[in-house]
Amino acid sequence: MKNSLGGARSLIDAHIHLDKYARSEQRRIMSEMECAGIESLITVSYDLVSAKENLKLHREHNNIKAAFGFHPEQQVLNDEAMQELIAFIELHNQEMIAIGEVGLPYYTRKENPFLNIEPYMEILEQFIILAKRYKKPIVLHAIYEDAGVVCNLLEKHAIKYAHFHWFKGDILTIERMIRNGYFISITPDVLYEQEIQHLVNQYPLSQMMVETDGPWTFTGPFEGKMTHPQMIHQSIEAIASIKALEIADVYRQLLRNTKQFYQI
Structure with missing residues (x-):
């Protein structure tokens, strides 16, 4: 895909659940990637079954990069299941691009305020240790007050390569994350959500990536549409507008950020 200046x-x-799409949707996305200017997809895992499927997708398509983890917005893993997932990660550590998606169950806790958070904390710390052991980035589901708690754990283990996907939080946490060199990624709702627009304005472009979190669906101009990575082009236009930057420069910076962060 070419811009008006002739540049690519x-x-x-930087964050999609490709394994959660129907097979026909996966085929459509992968067949349209080159035409849509999409170099790679970083597909994150929900659990062990998800990790196995994402590994298969990576082996079939080199431009699909797989991260392995446990999404926290579900019932906590028991010890046996956690050890099985750890064993899978250890076995396939050279094929994974990152640990993720991992974090804390913010939305689940909103529905159940009495949820015991400690088992989730223990699991998250194990994933942080794995990320450090294998020198891999970690992809985090940590928003609002959870983000500060996660920052504490990252700082405890001196983790530098942390990616807070679809982040939302207060200004003090944002400033802390910026100081620590942590990255965020912006979703297509930047076109219509003021909170995300404010975040784009506050966060440096040099610590930013873009994502869909597909197959999660969006509203606004994307109402009723299957979430497709090509939507990110509109996200980038919005980011350039918010930051009053040349769109070609924003494309180059975001692509460079993601490649350097994930060593692609």
Whole structure:
């Protein structure tokens, strides 16, 4: 895909659940990637079954990069299941691009305020230790007050390569994350959500990526549409507008950020 200046408008979807799409949707996305200017997809895992499927997708398509983890917005893993997932990660550590998606169950806790958070904390710390052991980035589900708690754990283990996907939080946490060099990624709701627009304005472009979190669906101009990585082009236009930057420069910076962060 070419911009009006003749430069390539290439991007990487830094956070997608490709395994959660129907097979026909997966085929459509992968067949349209080159035409849509999408260099790679970083597909994160929900659990062990998800990790196995994402590994298969990576082996079939080199531009699909797989991260392995346990999404926290579900019932906590028991010790046996956690050890099985750890064993899978250890076995396939050279094929994974990152640990993720991992974090804390913010939305689940909103529905159940009496949920015991400690088992989730223990699991998250184990994933942080694995990320450090294998020198891999960690992809985090940590928003609002959870983000500060996660920052504490990251600082405890001196983790530098942390990616807070679809982040939302207060200004003090934002400033802390910026100081620590942590990255965020912006979703297509930047076109219509003021909170995300404010975040884009506050966070440095040099610590930013873009994502869809597909197959999660969006509203606004994307109402009723299957979430496709090509939506990110509109996200990048919005980011450039908010930051009053040349769109070609924003494309180059975001692509460079993602490649350097994930060593692609």
